[in-house]
Amino acid sequence: MKFTIKVWRQNGPKDKGRFETYPLDGIDDDMSFLEMIDVLNQNLLTEKKDPVTFDHDCREGICGMCSMYINGTPHGPEKATTTCQLHMRSFKDGDTITIEPWRAKAFPVIKDLMVDRSAFDRIIQAGGYISINTGNAIDANAIPIEKDLSNEAMNAAVCIGCGACVASCKNSSAMLFLSAKVSHLNLLPQGKAEAKRRVNSMMKAHDSEGFGACTNTGACHAVCPKEISLTNIARLNREYIGASLTSEKE
Amino acid sequence: MTRLVSKTPEGPLADKWTNYKSKVNLVAPNNKRRIDVIVVGSGLAGASAAATMGELGYNVKCFCFQDSPRRAHSIAAQGGINAAKNYQNDGDSVYRLFYDTIKGGDYRSRESNVHRLAEASVQIIDQCAAQGVPFAREYGGLLANRSFGGVQVSRTFYARGQTGQQLLIGAYSALSRQIAAGTVEMYNRHEMLDVVVVDGKARGIIARNLVTGEIERHSAHAVVLATGGYGNVFFLSTNAMGSNVTAAWKAHKKGAYFANPCFTQIHPTCIPVSGGFQSKLTLMSESLRNDGRVWVPKRKEDCGKDPLSIKEEDRDYYLERIYPAFGNLVPRDVASRAAKYVCDEGRGVGKTGYAVYLDFSSAIKRLGEDTIRERYGNLFSMYERITDENPYKVPMRIFPAVHYTMGGLWVDYELSTTVPGLYAVGEANFSDHGANRLGASALMQGLADGYFVLPYTIGSYLSGEIRTGEISSDHPAFDKAEQEVKDRLQKLLSIQGDRTVDDFHMALGKIMWDKCGMARNAEGLKQAISEIQALREEFWSNVFIPGDASGTNVELEKAGRVADFLELGELMCRDALDRNESCGGHFREEYRTEEGEAARNDADYTYVAAWEYGGKPNEPNLHKEELVFDNVELKTRSYK
Structure with missing residues (x-):
C-alpha cells in the first residue's frame, strides 16, 4: 500500500510547529499504524533526518501511552481502538493520512506528536485513591460486593488515561477521565468513606489544570478506546452536587 | 572471590519469615524522615515499594521513563494473580503454592524466598481489594477464581483480562496518595543511566531527563531497582517497546551479580508473527487455555485447509494426548516446546507454518458464547483487531513468544544485590521463579516484593544508616x-x-x-x-x-x-x-x-549461576550459589 503522510512536526515546546508531508510506499495491510510510523522513521533515518517523535509503549492497547490525532479523530477511525491497535487495513491504498498531537491547553506539546499529560497524574493525586496503608486490609471476602455493582465499577476502572476524551472535546474537558475514576471508587463500599472529599478535591484539580467544562456533547465517549460510558459523567455530577450541598468543608 | 551469602534465616521453612520479621532491625519514625531511598521503576514492584516506604515515612524518590507511573509494563498482564486463599475449598494452601512454584520453576529457585512469596500472596489480595481493585466476583458477592497452567487448584484472582492494569492502578493510586502527601517525589520521563557507588555502597543514581536532556544527580541512602525484565533483548517479545535492561546492566557493571540470565520464558499463547516490520508480539492470556483446546492437523497435507473443514478425528489435540493429567494447562515451557515440535514436524498452520490452533468451539458449545464473552471478551476483540478473524467462529492461531525473564540481578533473602544498599525487586531480580515461571505469579511476586518484603528487609540495612546524615551528590x-x-x-x-x-x-x-x-x-x-x-x-x-x-x-x-x-x-x-x-x-x-x-x-x-562483571563484556566470572532443598524432594517434573 502507498500513502501520503501529513504529520505535525514541532521541535520542542516553544517551536511554532508545522505540517510536513512524506510519501510512503511498501506498507502491508497487516501492519499496525505505529509500525507504519516505524517504517516512515526508518526511511527518515536513512536520509539522515530526524524521525517523528511519538509516545507509545505496550502496543497492545492497555498502557494508554499512544496518542495520535488521526484524520481529525483521536486514535483514528476504528471504534474502541487505540492507535497502537489500529491496522493499515482500515485505510485505503493511496490515502492521505493527517496526524496531529492531542491539542489541549492542559497537554502542552513536548515534541512532534508527544504531549505532556502529567495533569492527569495530578488529578489522581488529588483524590483518585482509597486511603489505606499497606498492611491495614481486612480479608478480601469480608465485604461481599454485588456482582453487578462490581462490574459497573470495573467498567469505569478500565480507563487507560490516554486523554483521547480531552483531545476530542471542544472545551478540552477531562470529565470523562475524572468521572471514570470517581465512579470506580465511589461505587465500591471501600471507597464510600471519602467519596465526598474525593469528588470535591478531584474536581478542583481538574479545573485548576486548565481543562474546560463539560457541555455534554458526548464526543469523548465516541472516541474513547475503552468505551467509558457517559453515565459516569452523570454520576460525577450527582456526586459533586451532593457533596457540595452536604460537605461541611471544601 | 566473594562468597554468595543468601542470608536465609534459620528455623523451619514455615517460620523463617515470621521469625525474620520479628527480629529484623527497625528504623524509628523520627529517623525514617532523615533517610532517602531511590526507587527506579514504577510497575507493580516499584510503585508498591515506593508507596509503602512513603507510608512508613522514608523520603522516597521514584523514577520512570514513561510519561506517567501508571503506564509501566505491569499494566499489560492479562490473566491474573495467584494467592493461596483456598476460597474454593479445593485443597489449596501456602505450602501447596510454594510447592507448585518450586516444581514449576524446575527446582532452580530458593526455597525460603518462594515460601515467603506464598505467604505474602494471601495479604496481597486483601490489600488490593481494600484499594478498590475490582476483582471478578460471583453472584454471592465473593471473589471468583480461575485456574492457570501447572497447578491443579483454582487460585488465580482476576479482573477480566486486565488484571495487571487494575493491580497497577491500585499501586499507582497508593503511590499518588504518597506523592500528594509529599513523602514520594515522582520523576516521570527520566531514565537511570548509572548507579553511583561510594565506598562500596550504592549512594545514588545518574538519570537523564528525557524531555530536557539534562543529566541529573540523585543521592540516597539506598537504591531500589524495580526495572523489570530484559525480554526485549530478543527484539520481538511481548514486552513494551521501552522495556530494557539498562538499569540492571549498569548495576551489574558496578558490581551487582547477574543471576541465571539464560532463564527466559517463552509464552505459548501469542499471536504469531505476520510480517518483517513487526515491532512487537501480542500475548493472548494463558487463562484462555482453561477453555481453549490446542490442536494441529494430524496430517501435513491438511495444514493449509480451512480449520473448520478438518474433521474431529483428523485433529491432533497434542497437549491432551501427551499430557493427559494437565492437558491444555501444562506449564508454559512445556506447552511452548510442544508447539515448536509440531511445527518443526511440518504440522504448523497459518501463513508461515509457525502457528497452532487454540479452539474454543467445544467450550462455546458447553457454556454458551455469552459465558465465553464474559470471561475473555476483551482478549477476543483484541485478537480480532490484530488478525481480522473472529475467534468465536474460527479457532485462534497462536505461537510461542518471548515473554518474561526469570533471570535477573542476584539478590539475597533481603532482596539485596551484591552491592550493599542496592536492592532489586520484581522481575528485575532472579529470586522466585527458578527456571520457569508459572502463570499469574509475576504479579504476585512484584506486589509481594514491593508491599510486603522490601519495606521490612531494607530496614535491616537502613537501620545502620541513621547516623550517616544526608548523602552529598558532590562526592x-x-x-x-x-x-x-x-x-x-x-x-x-x-x-x-x-x-x-x-x-x-x-x-x-x-x-x-x-x-x-x-x-x-x-x-x-x-x-x-x-x-x-x-x-x-x-x-x-x-x-x-x-x-x-x-x-x-x-x-x-x-x-x-x-x-x-x-x-x-x-x-x-x-x-x-x-x-x-x-x-x-x-x-x-x-x-x-x-x-x-x-x-x-x-x-x-543445582545452583544459581551468578555472574560478576569482569571488566569487559566477554570476561564474566561465574559464582555459584548452591541451592539446598530441605523441604521438597527433587523430582523429574511430570505433567503426564
Whole structure:
C-alpha cells in the first residue's frame, strides 16, 4: 500500500510547529499504524533526518501511552481502538493520512506528536485513591460486593488515561477521565468513606489544570478506546452536587 | 572471590519469615524522615515499594521513563494473580503454592524466598481489594477464581483480562496518595543511566531527563531497582517497546551479580508473527487455555485447509494426548516446546507454518458464547483487531513468544544485590521463579516484593544508616559517574554511521531467537557469542543517531538500551553454554530424555549461576550459589 503522510512536526515546546508531508510506499495491510510510523522513521533515518517523535509503549492497547490525532479523530477511525491497535487495513491504498498531537491547553506539546499529560497524574493525586496503608486490609471476602455493582465499577476502572476524551472535546474537558475514576471508587463500599472529599478535591484539580467544562456533547465517549460510558459523567455530577450541598468543608 | 551469602534465616521453612520479621532491625519514625531511598521503576514492584516506604515515612524518590507511573509494563498482564486463599475449598494452601512454584520453576529457585512469596500472596489480595481493585466476583458477592497452567487448584484472582492494569492502578493510586502527601517525589520521563557507588555502597543514581536532556544527580541512602525484565533483548517479545535492561546492566557493571540470565520464558499463547516490520508480539492470556483446546492437523497435507473443514478425528489435540493429567494447562515451557515440535514436524498452520490452533468451539458449545464473552471478551476483540478473524467462529492461531525473564540481578533473602544498599525487586531480580515461571505469579511476586518484603528487609540495612546524615551528590564518585554517562552519550552521537539502532536491535534479536531461544545447543551458542561480539563492534562504529543530547532524542535513548542488550546477549549465551542440562525455559538439545523431555542434571547444576562483571563484556566470572532443598524432594517434573 502507498500513502501520503501529513504529520505535525514541532521541535520542542516553544517551536511554532508545522505540517510536513512524506510519501510512503511498501506498507502491508497487516501492519499496525505505529509500525507504519516505524517504517516512515526508518526511511527518515536513512536520509539522515530526524524521525517523528511519538509516545507509545505496550502496543497492545492497555498502557494508554499512544496518542495520535488521526484524520481529525483521536486514535483514528476504528471504534474502541487505540492507535497502537489500529491496522493499515482500515485505510485505503493511496490515502492521505493527517496526524496531529492531542491539542489541549492542559497537554502542552513536548515534541512532534508527544504531549505532556502529567495533569492527569495530578488529578489522581488529588483524590483518585482509597486511603489505606499497606498492611491495614481486612480479608478480601469480608465485604461481599454485588456482582453487578462490581462490574459497573470495573467498567469505569478500565480507563487507560490516554486523554483521547480531552483531545476530542471542544472545551478540552477531562470529565470523562475524572468521572471514570470517581465512579470506580465511589461505587465500591471501600471507597464510600471519602467519596465526598474525593469528588470535591478531584474536581478542583481538574479545573485548576486548565481543562474546560463539560457541555455534554458526548464526543469523548465516541472516541474513547475503552468505551467509558457517559453515565459516569452523570454520576460525577450527582456526586459533586451532593457533596457540595452536604460537605461541611471544601 | 566473594562468597554468595543468601542470608536465609534459620528455623523451619514455615517460620523463617515470621521469625525474620520479628527480629529484623527497625528504623524509628523520627529517623525514617532523615533517610532517602531511590526507587527506579514504577510497575507493580516499584510503585508498591515506593508507596509503602512513603507510608512508613522514608523520603522516597521514584523514577520512570514513561510519561506517567501508571503506564509501566505491569499494566499489560492479562490473566491474573495467584494467592493461596483456598476460597474454593479445593485443597489449596501456602505450602501447596510454594510447592507448585518450586516444581514449576524446575527446582532452580530458593526455597525460603518462594515460601515467603506464598505467604505474602494471601495479604496481597486483601490489600488490593481494600484499594478498590475490582476483582471478578460471583453472584454471592465473593471473589471468583480461575485456574492457570501447572497447578491443579483454582487460585488465580482476576479482573477480566486486565488484571495487571487494575493491580497497577491500585499501586499507582497508593503511590499518588504518597506523592500528594509529599513523602514520594515522582520523576516521570527520566531514565537511570548509572548507579553511583561510594565506598562500596550504592549512594545514588545518574538519570537523564528525557524531555530536557539534562543529566541529573540523585543521592540516597539506598537504591531500589524495580526495572523489570530484559525480554526485549530478543527484539520481538511481548514486552513494551521501552522495556530494557539498562538499569540492571549498569548495576551489574558496578558490581551487582547477574543471576541465571539464560532463564527466559517463552509464552505459548501469542499471536504469531505476520510480517518483517513487526515491532512487537501480542500475548493472548494463558487463562484462555482453561477453555481453549490446542490442536494441529494430524496430517501435513491438511495444514493449509480451512480449520473448520478438518474433521474431529483428523485433529491432533497434542497437549491432551501427551499430557493427559494437565492437558491444555501444562506449564508454559512445556506447552511452548510442544508447539515448536509440531511445527518443526511440518504440522504448523497459518501463513508461515509457525502457528497452532487454540479452539474454543467445544467450550462455546458447553457454556454458551455469552459465558465465553464474559470471561475473555476483551482478549477476543483484541485478537480480532490484530488478525481480522473472529475467534468465536474460527479457532485462534497462536505461537510461542518471548515473554518474561526469570533471570535477573542476584539478590539475597533481603532482596539485596551484591552491592550493599542496592536492592532489586520484581522481575528485575532472579529470586522466585527458578527456571520457569508459572502463570499469574509475576504479579504476585512484584506486589509481594514491593508491599510486603522490601519495606521490612531494607530496614535491616537502613537501620545502620541513621547516623550517616544526608548523602552529598558532590562526592567524586558522582562526578565520575556523571562524566562517564555524558561521555558515552557523546560517543554514541559521534559515530554517525549508516545503520539504524532498530536495525542492530533486530539483528541481535534474530541471533538470540535462533540460537538462545526455545532450544539451544553448544555449537549454536558458541556461534551466537562470536556473532554478537561482531555485531557489538559494528554497532560502536556504524550506528546512526541523529540530533544531539539536549532535549528529546528517542534514537539516543534506544541506542543506549541496545548497546546494553548487545552486552547482555553475550552473557545469556555464556550462561546457557555453561548450564549443561535442560531445565524449565532453558532447553539444551543435547540434554533430553528418551521421550524428548527436558533432562535436568541435579547432581551438577543445582545452583544459581551468578555472574560478576569482569571488566569487559566477554570476561564474566561465574559464582555459584548452591541451592539446598530441605523441604521438597527433587523430582523429574511430570505433567503426564
